[in-house]
Amino acid sequence: MRRLPIYLLIDTSGSMRGEPIVAVRSGLQSLLASLKQNPYALETVALSIITFDGEVKNLVPLTALEDFQIPYIDAPETGATNLGEALEMLLQKYDTEIVKTTPDRKGDWLPFTVVMTDGKPSDTLMFKNMCEKIKRYKFARVVACAAGPKAKTEPLQQFADDVFTLDTMDSSTFSKFWQWVSTIVSQQSQNVDSTQKDELPPPPEEIKLVL
Amino acid sequence: MNEQQSAEQTVETGYSPLHQLLTGISDWIISHQTALQIACAVFILSAVFTLLYIFHKFRRRVNDMEDTRTNIDPHTGKTRPAVKSVEMPKVSNPDLDGFDTGTDTPFKNNEVVPEEEAAKIDSPVPLGTDNTAAAPSQPDDCGSVKESSSVPEPVETVVNEPPPKPTPPIIAFTFQTERDGKPVSFITNEIKKRIADFQIPNATVDTDYEFIFDFSIDELKIVSEQPEAQPKINSTLTDNGFSVELLEGNRIRFYGKPKMDYNGKIYFLHQTAEAFQEKQSKRAEGQSEPLYNNFQDSKPFIINAHPKSLWKDLPCVGTDENGNPYDNYGDYENADSVSSGEVVSYTSAKSFEVIAASIRGRSHAHVGKPRDDAYYYEFDGRQQTADGSNAGWNFITVADGAGSAKHSRKGSEIATRTIVQTLRSALTAEFTKVIFTDRMEQIQRWKNEFADADGKLAPETEKEFVEKSQLDKVLYIAVREAFVKIHNEAEEYKKKHPDTKINDYNTTLLAAAFRWFPELNDGKGGWFIVSYWVGDGGATILDDTADAVGGSRKTPRKVFVLGEPDGGEFAGQTRFLTMKEEITEEKVRKRLRFTFCDSFEAMLLVTDGITDPFFPSEAAVVDEPRWLEFYEKKFKGGCYEEPDGCKEIFDDTIDPQKKSEALLKWLKFWSKGNHDDRTVLIVRPTTFVKPNN
Numbered sequence: 001m002r003r004l005p006i007y008l009l010i011d012t013s014g015s016m017r018g019e020p021i022v023a024v025r026s027g028l029q030s031l032l033a034s035l036k037q038n039p040y041a042l043e044t045v046a047l048s049i050i051t052f053d054g055e056v057k058n059l060v061p062l063t064a065l066e067d068f069q070i071p072y073i074d075a076p077e078t079g080a081t082n083l084g085e086a087l088e089m090l091l092q093k094y095d096t097e098i099v100k101t102t103p104d105r106k107g108d109w110l111p112f113t114v115v116m117t118d119g120k121p122s123d124t125l126m127f128k129n130m131c132e133k134i135k136r137y138k139f140a141r142v143v144a145c146a147a148g149p150k151a152k153t154e155p156l157q158q159f160a161d162d163v164f165t166l167d168t169m170d171s172s173t174f175s176k177f178w179q180w181v182s183t184i185v186s187q188q189s190q191n192v193d194s195t196q197k198d199e200l201p202p203p204p205e206e207i208k209l210v211l
Numbered sequence: 212m213n214e215q216q217s218a219e220q221t222v223e224t225g226y227s228p229l230h231q232l233l234t235g236i237s238d239w240i241i242s243h244q245t246a247l248q249i250a251c252a253v254f255i256l257s258a259v260f261t262l263l264y265i266f267h268k269f270r271r272r273v274n275d276m277e278d279t280r281t282n283i284d285p286h287t288g289k290t291r292p293a294v295k296s297v298e299m300p301k302v303s304n305p306d307l308d309g310f311d312t313g314t315d316t317p318f319k320n321n322e323v324v325p326e327e328e329a330a331k332i333d334s335p336v337p338l339g340t341d342n343t344a345a346a347p348s349q350p351d352d353c354g355s356v357k358e359s360s361s362v363p364e365p366v367e368t369v370v371n372e373p374p375p376k377p378t379p380p381i382i383a384f385t386f387q388t389e390r391d392g393k394p395v396s397f398i399t400n401e402i403k404k405r406i407a408d409f410q411i412p413n414a415t416v417d418t419d420y421e422f423i424f425d426f427s428i429d430e431l432k433i434v435s436e437q438p439e440a441q442p443k444i445n446s447t448l449t450d451n452g453f454s455v456e457l458l459e460g461n462r463i464r465f466y467g468k469p470k471m472d473y474n475g476k477i478y479f480l481h482q483t484a485e486a487f488q489e490k491q492s493k494r495a496e497g498q499s500e501p502l503y504n505n506f507q508d509s510k511p512f513i514i515n516a517h518p519k520s521l522w523k524d525l526p527c528v529g530t531d532e533n534g535n536p537y538d539n540y541g542d543y544e545n546a547d548s549v550s551s552g553e554v555v556s557y558t559s560a561k562s563f564e565v566i567a568a569s570i571r572g573r574s575h576a577h578v579g580k581p582r583d584d585a586y587y588y589e590f591d592g593r594q595q596t597a598d599g600s601n602a603g604w605n606f607i608t609v610a611d612g613a614g615s616a617k618h619s620r621k622g623s624e625i626a627t628r629t630i631v632q633t634l635r636s637a638l639t640a641e642f643t644k645v646i647f648t649d650r651m652e653q654i655q656r657w658k659n660e661f662a663d664a665d666g667k668l669a670p671e672t673e674k675e676f677v678e679k680s681q682l683d684k685v686l687y688i689a690v691r692e693a694f695v696k697i698h699n700e701a702e703e704y705k706k707k708h709p710d711t712k713i714n715d716y717n718t719t720l721l722a723a724a725f726r727w728f729p730e731l732n733d734g735k736g737g738w739f740i741v742s743y744w745v746g747d748g749g750a751t752i753l754d755d756t757a758d759a760v761g762g763s764r765k766t767p768r769k770v771f772v773l774g775e776p777d778g779g780e781f782a783g784q785t786r787f788l789t790m791k792e793e794i795t796e797e798k799v800r801k802r803l804r805f806t807f808c809d810s811f812e813a814m815l816l817v818t819d820g821i822t823d824p825f826f827p828s829e830a831a832v833v834d835e836p837r838w839l840e841f842y843e844k845k846f847k848g849g850c851y852e853e854p855d856g857c858k859e860i861f862d863d864t865i866d867p868q869k870k871s872e873a874l875l876k877w878l879k880f881w882s883k884g885n886h887d888d889r890t891v892l893i894v895r896p897t898t899f900v901k902p903n904n
Contacts, residue, residue: 033474036515036516037521038521039518039522039573040574040577040886042516043883043886044884066413066415067413068413069513102828103828103829104827104828105827106827106828106829
């Protein structure tokens with residue numbers, strides 16, 4: 001069974017505590033609910049969640065959408081934003097979880113990754129190394145989102161295909177963002193067999209593309 | 212004495228005023244005990260009632276809010292029309308009656324749940340349906356049915372009243388505890404801990420489900436002797452296809468095949484055998500006592516919709532949900548499904564039939580896009596053989612237009628027709644005589660070599676064969692002709708639509724030409740097959756010579772795979788006929804296969820809509836045992852096992868045209884994640900004779 005793997009990298013640093021993390025939780029709920037209404041997604045999508053603060057956790061390993069259960073995501077009181085370490089884990093999971101095509105086995109579709117952060121990487125050296133390393137990996141797409149006024153877009157542009165900004169971190173903006181992610185994923189699952197990268201569906205006005 | 216007196220004095224004076232007051236109060240209490248008890252009871256009861264009333268009001272508000280939110284039909288996504296409220300009949304399950312799972316409150320005194328609330332508790336309303344429609348016709352306790360129509364409808368008060376919420380799923384059980392002959396009180400906490408640790412997997416509609424709730428705790432025994440005390444689930448679960456049973460070792464098996472999706476919680480109700488008995492005896496005294504009322508725990512529980520129910524089947528031409536007309540055919544129409552069958556009375560002794568069918572895949576149907584697969588066949592009856600029978604060449608082909616190419620259905624159509632027609636006009640009787648019939652000795656030598664090498668020509672022989680027969684040239688011309696015709700079509704279309712490219716017509720192609728040569732095998736005759744294959748899919752011949760000649764071969768049945776599939780580096784990539792670099796003599800020769808076979812059970816040409824679900828890899832598509840397994844178990848087996856099966860395909864008394872309709876039915880098999888167009892073409896020997904012939 002060929003899967004469409006989706007990796008969600010979510011910032012859980014101290015600044016996400018409170019409304020933002022609550023909004024992330026409900027955003028994930030709505031992402032999951034709308035993906036489950038899409039037959040393409042329900043048959044092919046597998047999800048994984050990696051959270052990063054001072055510590056990086058693989059909250060859910062790559063799991064088929066139909067078996068997926070949303071974990072409880074929390075943000076500690078304080079904590080750094082170890083995005084570099086999160087990318088390291090992503091690539092490590094890529095190596096171990098993604099099935100590649102061999103003569104004996106049909107491989108997964110190219111994975112899709114969404115990164116969301118409200119700050120800038122604290123582990124700068126590691127981050128720099130990972131930005132280099134990720135170039136050697138094939139992804140269907142890596143979308144990064146800088147949420148809130150303190151988020152920096154420059155670091156994200158070093159590894160992501162598309163970088164977006166959210167000006168505010170309230171739950172309505174977040175929920176629009178995750179809704180939009182579900183539209184992207186649905187489109188991706190629908191067109192897995194097309195060889196070229198599709199245009200992204202237009203984002204809602206709260207979400208701005210960084211050129 | 213004095214000393215003694217003074218001591219007593221001290222003692223006496225030890226009674227402080229506070230002490231005296233307390234003693235006074237306690238004396239008073241003792242003398243007014245009964246009256247006080249009554250006062251206390253009245254006070255506590257009234258407080259409880261007030262709190263419950265407030266709580267009930269609050270819940271009503273919360274429910275109202277939730278109901279307006281969930282008043283959306285999960286199937287259509289549209290807001291349901293405002294439902295007129297009707298009086299809900301009290302439908303009670305005597306065992307799970309009186310439960311309210313509206314909150315997670317661990318202790319809830321059901322005795323004071325208002326009547327109206329209680330009525331909602333266990334109404335057998337299937338999850339995810341509009342319960343007001345379903346509930347009123349359910350019989351109540353006494354078996355009578357209340358008709359919703361008999362309820363007067365005072366318009367002003369009932370409109371906009373939200374429908375009652377469906378009852379969530381509940382599992383209930385009764386347990387005994389014992390350690391050293393005494394009940395153990397901490398068990399309830401143990402049970403709660405167990406429930407908290409359960410990892411309940413998601414279920415899927417129409418799919419078998421099983422989960423075992425393991426309560427193997429030393430001092431605990433789940434009661435199962437009395438029917439009423441046995442582990443139970445409520446009607447929300449039974450109506451949705453679930454059952455429950457108690458296994459050895461205090462494990463509750465929860466299983467079934469759900470009918471409707473759900474995303475919420477499942478509730479656990481558990482109580483001690485003592486509590487159960489107390490309720491039983493109250494019941495015996497005639498009190499209406501529910502059997503469970505304590506300790507609620509809950510866990511998330513998800514039943515996924517079956518993807519089957521989510522796929523849409525949209526026509527290629529129609530009106531979209533916004534009322535705008537659309538036409539996805541453009542200039543190239545193609546039927547959603549097509550099937551046909553024909554019997555060929557070949558030589559006096561040999562007849563065979565061709566059965567073919569092609570259907571539009573789910574992924575195309577979901578978005579109203581046309582089918583891109585194609586098949587085609589022709590038989591050349593003009594050629595007379597030495598024994599006077601009709602033994603001309605026969606041509607069969609299937610093609611898969613690329614889903615990502617917008618005109619690929621035209622590409623596959625042109626490819627299949629062109630290759631057949633070009634081959635047919637090239638393989639004339641004269642050509643066949645010069646190349647084959649006049650050189651039968653040499654051909655027989657090739658054939659023997661082929662059989663000795665277990666179905667493969669030695670490279671030297673093959674080279675000689677190719678050079679002498681010139682079949683590589685013939686095939687090259689036919690393949691190039693197919694490419695040119697598609698190219699011309701694209702050029703023509705480009706005049707009106709400047710952005711047209713030949714890639715828009717991308718298609719694979721699997722083609723075979725076969726003929727019976729009566730001269731082979733010392734006049735016993737034999738089949739010769741030449742085939743070409745570019746792209747994915749599969750083409751094979753299931754040889755049954757062994758069966759025919761008494762099983763001299765080591766492997767009882769041989770499968771000849773007529774080429775190799777082309778797969779890309781990533782899933783979903785392949786090679787196409789429409790790629791310029793495929794159109795060279797060298798490339799075409801590489802893709803040619805020559806096969807000899809004295810007798811066959813079936814020839815099969817299929818597109819990747821068939822190979823993908825049944826063959827896990829490209830290596831498997833050239834694996835002979837896999838094809839046997841596919842043919843025997845999946846195809847033939849599927850046809851015989853399904854209640855609505857297609858076994859007529861293997862019945863020689865049935866017209867092949869009818870068989871092709873059965874094949875169409877088989878093509879609709881369900882396979883998760885495999886939703887491409889599907890095409891099958893089968894050739895099989897038959898004794899069928901058309902009534903009019």
